[in-house]
Amino acid sequence: MDTSTRSATIDTITPLRRNLMRACYLLMVVGLALVAWPRLLTSGFDRPLIEGTFDAVLCALQLLSVVGLFAPVRMAAMLVFEVLWKAIWVLVVAVPMLWSGGLTTEASETLFAFSFAVPFVFIIPWRALARDLLRGREPWRAASTAK
Incomplete structure (x- = not known):
């Protein structure tokens, strides 16, 4: 690779950090394969449009996570995206729910699922x-x- 276009970040990440990033991608690959793909592929026409759209985005994220297994540093923006969208949901949805009297069962399950991304915050360089x-x-x- 031409050194003028090579990211300096790739050279500064330790092998341990790089492999921990791969573990994050693997968690996304496996988790979304078990959850998002089955929901998307088995949902009927009566499903709300936004739910199908959300699952399609998660499936795209899962496919890109496969690339992250092989290029963890270059795909780091995906891990950042994963942390950011979940943090925004927690701050905008879950926290106000808690303050107004408690989480619904569905929100509690979502919050639990989102907790798997907490280590990402410490692994992302x-x-x-x-x-x-x-x-x-x-x-x-x-x-x-x-010239």
Whole structure:
């Protein structure tokens, strides 16, 4: 790979961290294969549209997680996405439910399922990703190729 286009983050991540990231992707691959795909493939036409849409997005996430097994650092944005959408749900849905009198059974089950992503927060190489993103800004316009 050309060193000018290679991410510095890839070189700064330890093998242990890289393998822990692979474990995160594996958890997503297996978990979503067991939950999202069966729900999507066996749901009937009477299912609410948003639920089918949500499961389709989760299935796409599962397929991309397979790529993350082989390129864990380059696919790190997926782990960040996984943590962010779950954190937003917890803050916007679960916490207000708790404050207003308690979680429903369905919300409690969802919160439990989301707890499997908590280790991701400690495994994602946040500092290295931020450094890579800030250093590798892309230009707004294409560079001139004229000589």
